[in-house]
Amino acid sequence: MSDAPQRDLQSGCPATYVLENLEESIGILETQGLLRINNVFSHSTADVLSTHLCEFLRSCLDQHEKDPDTFLSHFGTVQSLENRYDLKLVLDPPVKQFISETIGTLENFLNELVTEDARLCELSSLISDTGAASQATHPDTPYQPCAPLYTVFAALQNISEDMGPTTIFPRTNNSQAHEAFSELKRQGRGGQPSEWGRPILGTLSKGDVIIMDSRAFHYGGQNTSNTRRILAYFTLQVPGNTPEGSTYSLRDHYKDRFRLKNYKRWQDPYIVATSTDT
Numbered sequence: 001m002s003d004a005p006q007r008d009l010q011s012g013c014p015a016t017y018v019l020e021n022l023e024e025s026i027g028i029l030e031t032q033g034l035l036r037i038n039n040v041f042s043h044s045t046a047d048v049l050s051t052h053l054c055e056f057l058r059s060c061l062d063q064h065e066k067d068p069d070t071f072l073s074h075f076g077t078v079q080s081l082e083n084r085y086d087l088k089l090v091l092d093p094p095v096k097q098f099i100s101e102t103i104g105t106l107e108n109f110l111n112e113l114v115t116e117d118a119r120l121c122e123l124s125s126l127i128s129d130t131g132a133a134s135q136a137t138h139p140d141t142p143y144q145p146c147a148p149l150y151t152v153f154a155a156l157q158n159i160s161e162d163m164g165p166t167t168i169f170p171r172t173n174n175s176q177a178h179e180a181f182s183e184l185k186r187q188g189r190g191g192q193p194s195e196w197g198r199p200i201l202g203t204l205s206k207g208d209v210i211i212m213d214s215r216a217f218h219y220g221g222q223n224t225s226n227t228r229r230i231l232a233y234f235t236l237q238v239p240g241n242t243p244e245g246s247t248y249s250l251r252d253h254y255k256d257r258f259r260l261k262n263y264k265r266w267q268d269p270y271i272v273a274t275s276t277d278t
């Protein structure tokens, strides 16, 4: 690939452009395995959610300390878990506001990509603190004929290179790249990012997203900065497709519950049940 398209892939497009050029944008995502879209949700929503997630992380870690059996109800099992958390989200007001703005902006694009019947199969966050090591390069799902999952990674702050951004290798969402990876693994070189050409870095600005095909090779980088990195993310699945391999980071009681077309009505059944609103 030449430098020019890679630079575009790196700097991304404003949401307004993507919405006006749906077919072209979906084509880029399908061939490259990723698409960066800028200015998708507001800074104020990002700030509120970021503060909320820091408090929520503290309370989930407290619960886990008291009862180690609660780990999987709060956290996913991504690679390199030291100083790194895959904190499953709850549909409380800051998360609902984020969903409403993000899907609200991308609704036409997502409907076209995965259909309005797509299921929510992940709703979580990635939090990496100073000292988090880099993950090995991996896809979330192996190459398989069924439709991939699409994950929307959303930046709640400006993300710099030393914070260890999500790092994604373009054009690795295809069978040839997966065969090449299997060969590298046989040679004991499978996890080395240098084998995969020039990646796109998730050095996003607050309010930007990267949408990734679950078959694309990627990793979360090493955080050498003094700043906590926080991404919110959700993953959509075409109905009838359940690719193997994903960790499916989602609260248990959200499984098979939410469809894209009803995103404005996504509610946590426990929060609704205990609400005193009349």
Ligand SMILES: O=C(O)CCC(=O)C(=O)O
Residues within 6 Å of the ligand: 078, 079, 126, 128, 135, 140, 165, 166, 167, 218, 219, 220, 221, 231
């Ligand atoms: O930490 C990140 O930015 C990405 C992590 C990720 O995508 C994964 O663990 O599969």
